[in-house]
Amino acid sequence: MKRGILEIHDLRKHYRLRRTRLLKKPGSIKALNGVSLSISKGESFGLVGESGCGKSTTAYTIVGLLKPTEGRILFKGDDVTSLKRNQKREFRKKVQLIFQDTSGSLNPRGTVEWILREPLRAMGMQKREIKELILESMNLVGLDKDLLGRFPHELSGGQKQRVGIMNALILNPEVVIADEPISSLDVSIQAQILNLMNDLQERLSLTYLFISHDLNVVHYFCDRIAVMYLGEIVELSESEELYRSPLHPYTQSLLSAIPGETGHKLERIILEGDAPSPLNPPTGCFFHPRCFRRMAICSSVKPQMTEVTKDHFVSCHLY
Amino acid sequence: MNKRRINLWIGIVLISILLLMMIVSLFYTPFPVTEINRLERFEPPSMRHLLGTDNFGRDVLSRIMKGSQTAFFVGLVAVSIGSVFGVLIGAISGYFGGIVDEIIMRIVDAMMAFPSILLALMFVSVFGVGLRNTIIAIGIMSIPSFARITRSGFVQHKELDYVKNAKIKGVSNLRIMFRHILPNVLSPIVVAASMGFANAVLAEAALSYLGLGIQPPNPSWGRMLSESQVFITVSPWYAIAPGVLITLLVLGFNFLGDGIRDIRENR
Numbered sequence: 001m002k003r004g005i006l007e008i009h010d011l012r013k014h015y016r017l018r019r020t021r022l023l024k025k026p027g028s029i030k031a032l033n034g035v036s037l038s039i040s041k042g043e044s045f046g047l048v049g050e051s052g053c054g055k056s057t058t059a060y061t062i063v064g065l066l067k068p069t070e071g072r073i074l075f076k077g078d079d080v081t082s083l084k085r086n087q088k089r090e091f092r093k094k095v096q097l098i099f100q101d102t103s104g105s106l107n108p109r110g111t112v113e114w115i116l117r118e119p120l121r122a123m124g125m126q127k128r129e130i131k132e133l134i135l136e137s138m139n140l141v142g143l144d145k146d147l148l149g150r151f152p153h154e155l156s157g158g159q160k161q162r163v164g165i166m167n168a169l170i171l172n173p174e175v176v177i178a179d180e181p182i183s184s185l186d187v188s189i190q191a192q193i194l195n196l197m198n199d200l201q202e203r204l205s206l207t208y209l210f211i212s213h214d215l216n217v218v219h220y221f222c223d224r225i226a227v228m229y230l231g232e233i234v235e236l237s238e239s240e241e242l243y244r245s246p247l248h249p250y251t252q253s254l255l256s257a258i259p260g261e262t263g264h265k266l267e268r269i270i271l272e273g274d275a276p277s278p279l280n281p282p283t284g285c286f287f288h289p290r291c292f293r294r295m296a297i298c299s300s301v302k303p304q305m306t307e308v309t310k311d312h313f314v315s316c317h318l319y
Numbered sequence: 320m321n322k323r324r325i326n327l328w329i330g331i332v333l334i335s336i337l338l339l340m341m342i343v344s345l346f347y348t349p350f351p352v353t354e355i356n357r358l359e360r361f362e363p364p365s366m367r368h369l370l371g372t373d374n375f376g377r378d379v380l381s382r383i384m385k386g387s388q389t390a391f392f393v394g395l396v397a398v399s400i401g402s403v404f405g406v407l408i409g410a411i412s413g414y415f416g417g418i419v420d421e422i423i424m425r426i427v428d429a430m431m432a433f434p435s436i437l438l439a440l441m442f443v444s445v446f447g448v449g450l451r452n453t454i455i456a457i458g459i460m461s462i463p464s465f466a467r468i469t470r471s472g473f474v475q476h477k478e479l480d481y482v483k484n485a486k487i488k489g490v491s492n493l494r495i496m497f498r499h500i501l502p503n504v505l506s507p508i509v510v511a512a513s514m515g516f517a518n519a520v521l522a523e524a525a526l527s528y529l530g531l532g533i534q535p536p537n538p539s540w541g542r543m544l545s546e547s548q549v550f551i552t553v554s555p556w557y558a559i560a561p562g563v564l565i566t567l568l569v570l571g572f573n574f575l576g577d578g579i580r581d582i583r584e585n586r
Contacts, residue, residue, distance in 0.1 A: 063487050092489045105480035109502040118499075119488035171488065 003077070004038035005207050006062070006095070006175050011035040011071035013057055013231075017279075030278050031057045033231040033286075034071070036305075039175070044201065044208040046222030046239065048215055048254070050275060054231040055211045056100075059179045062209070063097045064088070075175070093123065096173040100180040102160035105167075106152040112163055113148040119171055133170065140203075141166045141196060158189040162196070169200065177209040182217065194221055215254055219243050227251045230278060230286045233305075237312040247314040249291050285317065293318060327578025330513075333571030337564070341391050344384035352377065352385045353536045361554040371556045373547065379560050386538040386561065390520050390568060393454050397519040398512050400458025405465020406508060410496050412466065413473025424470070427463045435460040436525055443531045453532045457522045461515045468511050472504025506583040513576035517569040524565050540565050 013032040020026065032054045039045045049055050060066045062073055064080070073080045080091050099105035106115055113134060120130045138145050141162045152160060161181065168176055178197070182190040194217070200206060212218050218225055218239070225242050227235040227250065235248040246252045253269040271290045276282050282289050288298035297317050305315045349369070356376035364371045370379040412423040430438070439456040446452045476482060477500065485495050524541030526532035533539035540561040547558035 060483075065483055065486060089489050092487060097484075097487055099480050099484060101480055105484045107481040107485075107499055107503070110499075118485065118490055122488055122490040122494075167484065167488075 003040075005041040005076055006209070007038045007072075007074040008058075008062070009036050009072045009074070011058065011061060011073065012069045013054075013061055013066060014069045027279055030281060031231050032061070032068075032071075033281070035228070035231070035233055037226055037233065037236065039207055039209060041174075041207055042201075042205060043224060044210055044222040046218035046225040047209060047211045047228060048213060048218050048225060049228030050213060052275065052278070053228045054278075055213075055228060056179055057231075058228075059097060059177045059209070059211055062177060063095055064092070089123070093171045094173050095175045095177065096168040096171060098165055098168045098176060098178040098181045101184055102157070102164045103152060105164055106160065108152055111149050111151055112155070115152075115163065116167060116170055119167070123171065137166050137170055140200070141169075157185050158192060161185060161189075161193050165193070165196065165200070169204070169206075172204075173206070175207045175209065177211070179211045180213070181210075183212065183214070190217075197221075215243075216258055227254070230275060230281060232286060232315070234287065234316070235312075235314045236305075237314075241309075241312055247308055247312065247319060248287075248316050249293050249318075250287050253292075285315075324578065324582070326574045326581060330571050330573070330575030330578050333567055334575060337387055337568050337571065338391070340384055341387040344381075344388060348378075348381035348384050350378035350381045352381050352538055354378075361550065361557070363554070364556055370560045371554060373543075373554075373557050374550055379543075379557055382538040382543060383540070383560055383564055386540045386543060387564070387568075389450075389533055389537065389539045390523065390565075393450075393457065393523040394516040394519040394572075396454045397457040397461060397522075398515045400455065401461030401515055401519075402465050402508065402512050404458075405462045406469045406501070408462065409466040409469025410473055410501065413470035414477055414492070414496050414500070416474070416477075420470075423466070427466050430463045431467075436522065439522060439526060440529070440531060443526065448531050448534060450533055450537075453523060453526055456526070457519045460522065461518065464515065465508065465511055468507050469504065472507060473500055476500045476503055506579070510576045510580045510583075513572050513579060517572035517576075520565065520568050520572070 011032050012030075012034055015029040015031060017027045017029065035054070035058055037045070047055050047058065057066065061068050068081060075091055075095060080088075083091055110118070116134050116137075117130055120133065125133075134148070135145055138148070143159065143162050143166070147155065147159065152163070155163065165181070181197070182193050185193060197208070198221070201208060208222075210218060210222055222239050225237060225239050226233045227242075227248065229250050235242065235246070235251045242251065243255070246255050253271050256269045269292060271292075273290055276286070276289060282299070284297070284299045284301055285291070285303050288294045291298065295317060301317070303315045303317045305313050306319060307313050308319045354377060356372070359368070359372050359376040360374055362368050362372040362376070368378050368380065370383065373379055373382070408423060408427070412420045439460055442456040442459065443452050473496070482495060482499060485499050490499070523532055523539065524544065527539040527541030528545040530542075530545065533542055535542065543561040544558060544565070547554075547561070551558050
């Protein structure tokens with residue numbers, strides 16, 4: 001893999017559970033089981049997977065809301081998990097998060113102006129500069145400056161997400177992690193927000209890590225896609241390539257679930273059962289209990305990530 | 320009038336009347352409060368003495384009016400002490416969690432398990448009687464309930480996205496606690512403050528009734544109640560006046576608290 005602006009190496013996050021029996025080791029929820037990816041500058045990297053597979057945990061760990069159990073996160077080659085206090089502040093400026101639920105991520109008792117002012121003040125900016133910057137960025141995301149005095153509950157869903165995006169961009173970051181930024185919006189507004197994000201990427205030369213459960217959206221928006229299952233990346237490839245020829249059975253089943261024209265002829269694959277509990281993941285390949293192409297080896301040996309065709313990685317015993 | 324608002328209005332009206340009486344008493348009472356008149360002992364209510372006189376021939380109305388100053392002062396200062404420290408402790412405990420939270424909350428539990436009036440009694444008997452110590456004792460007594468309420472709000476809110484958002488933006492913990500979270504969890508604290516005011520008035524009356532609160536000749540409703548008790552067969556109005564006033568003030572603040580809660584929950 002070539003050097004990326006943001007690299008994650010073998011990231012693991014295990015939540016320890018409470019001790020229930022004195023002599024028994026307390027169990028742990030294995031939310032992330034060795035996630036590695038490398039995002040290059042200027043690209044849009046998609047991360048897809050069903051709910052509970054660790055997408056948001058990945059995002060929260062990268063921005064530092066959660067401490068990884070193991071693994072390294074490199075931003076421009078520097079390990080951010082071992083940063084000092086003032087370096088951390090610098091990193092925070094450079095890597096920002098757009099939240100899924102806008103009504104929850106904007107302080108309900110703050111006006112739009114107050115919400116946008118807080119991060120700038122925390123960075124030690126002067127009052128006049130702040131005002132100018134806020135007006136400028138309101139313009140950038142297409143919001144009227146009359147909205148500055150409003151409270152979040154007085155805004156529409158689309159306006160709220162625009163404020164959310166602005167809130168993430170106001171510190172002028174280089175990497176923006178978007179955690180399902182459009183899934184709580186009306187379909188009519190989803191497209192607007194996606195276009196806005198595209199537009200902003202060009203203008204501000206941003207790098208996106210776009211998290212979603214919607215393969216169609218990710219396909220439209222992203223250059224490369226990683227598919228996650230139970231805290232692991234099972235397939236990683238160029239967006240078009242993944243859409244045209246998915247390799248991993250899980251990816252195939254996900255793509256086959258998209259209604260309408262999908263560009264390839266796949267029978268609708270219906271998986272058996274639910275995703276296994278991260279408390280007690282299966283042996284071997286995590287996907288084998290639900291896989292429709294499982295072999296004897298799958299239940300005992302964990303598959304390794306292999307490059308099947310150029311830049312198309314998959315971890316499956318079939319290849 | 321909106322049915323939900325009725326509690327609030329009863330509370331506001333009651334408190335306003337008593338507050339007005341307190342303000343008037345700062346400038347004017349019908350008779351000097353400590354003036355003894357042996358010729359007019361145990362007078363029943365009349366045009367001259369609207370609420371009669373006590374065992375020293377002092378005007379009961381004047382003493383009631385003056386006593387309201389004590390009640391409001393004690394309530395205000397005690398609630399301030401209780402809420403400031405309670406909110407501080409609760410905020411730290413709820414926001415940081417972990418072992419700090421455990422330790423603080425166990426101490427608060429212990430304080431709550433202990434009968435508060437006994438705690439106040441102990442405090443006053445160790446540090447001496449008087450207005451200042453009464454207020455401090457009542458204030459300390461009310462810290463646990465404020466701490467509890469504040470903590471529960473913080474525990475709930477610290478997991479919310481807007482707090483995570485502030486953290487990512489590099490806002491300091493102190494600022495997140497008091498500028499971001501506190502305004503969002505303030506309403507139950509305001510309700511608690513109103514109820515706490517009522518409790519403080521009651522506690523002051525109780526302590527003074529036991530002779531450990533406000534010292535004579537300063538008038539206090541609780542003290543008047545205890546002094547009048549001996550003469551209840553001779554002059555019942557002497558006992559009734561402070562009793563009714565304590566009830567009204569306590570009721571007023573309870574109604575106010577309920578009213579505020581109704582409005583906040585209705586939004």
